[in-house]
Every structure is written in C-alpha cells, then in structure tokens.
Amino acid sequence: MKVAYVFSTSGHTASYKLGQMILPQLEQSAHGVEVVGMMFFDDNTFLLRKGDPMGQRLAKVAKEKSILLMMCDSCALERGLAEGGKWPEKATPRDTVEGVQAGCFPDLYAALAGKSPDYIITL
Numbered sequence: 001m002k003v004a005y006v007f008s009t010s011g012h013t014a015s016y017k018l019g020q021m022i023l024p025q026l027e028q029s030a031h032g033v034e035v036v037g038m039m040f041f042d043d044n045t046f047l048l049r050k051g052d053p054m055g056q057r058l059a060k061v062a063k064e065k066s067i068l069l070m071m072c073d074s075c076a077l078e079r080g081l082a083e084g085g086k087w088p089e090k091a092t093p094r095d096t097v098e099g100v101q102a103g104c105f106p107d108l109y110a111a112l113a114g115k116s117p118d119y120i121i122t123l
Helices: 013-027 042-048 053-065 073-078 105-112
Strands: 002-007 034-040 068-072 082-084 091-093 100-103 119-122
Touching (some): 002 013, 013 034, 013 042, 034 042, 034 053, 034 105, 042 053, 042 068, 042 073, 068 073, 068 105, 073 082, 091 100, 100 105
Parallel strands (some): 002 034
Antiparallel strands (some): 082 091
C-alpha cells in the first residue's frame, strides 16, 4: 500500500507526529506502508529548513526511499523558504534540506502521478 502525508495542521503536528512516530518508523523500515510523498503547509514548512535536525533526518530517509518532499509555494514564500512566484509560476526552495520542492496542488498531483498513492492522510 502506498500513502502520502499532508501536514496541514499548524502547531505541534508535524514535529510530534512526524518526528516522534512516522520518521523513526521510516528510519527503521518499520512503518508498514510505502510512503511516496509528504506535503507541508503553513509553519510545518519550517521543518524543512537547512540545519533543522528533524529536517535533515527526513531528507536522508526521503532520498533513500524516494519520498517526495514538497512544501506549499505560498507558505514557503511567506516564510522566506523560497523565492520566485506563486503558482502557476515556479517558486524555488531556498535554505532548505536537500531534495525539497516548492509547489501547489497541481504540482503535487503531477509529482505523485507515477507513484499513485492509495491513501492521502492529512495530519
């Protein structure tokens, strides 16, 4: 089974649920499903900053397991984590961990098209 996660709830959601539950399981290859993508909104994008310990761990796992890491382009621009324009123009991630993309839902759908998640889980 393939899943994609959308981190949309502000606050402790990504740092706790991703950092304390999902990420350790991915690192130990014990999550139970194939994670094909993660999309980050609002302040959750800060986890993807270069130098963030959880972001660095996530980038490593994402590279090893071919997991898409994408942040909302508008959210990233507002937080100084991207430059350029909002969709349909492309925003370029800035000062983020390796492998992060910035985009909007059409970009997310296109990036996941070849991986076709069975479930999208919003946290």
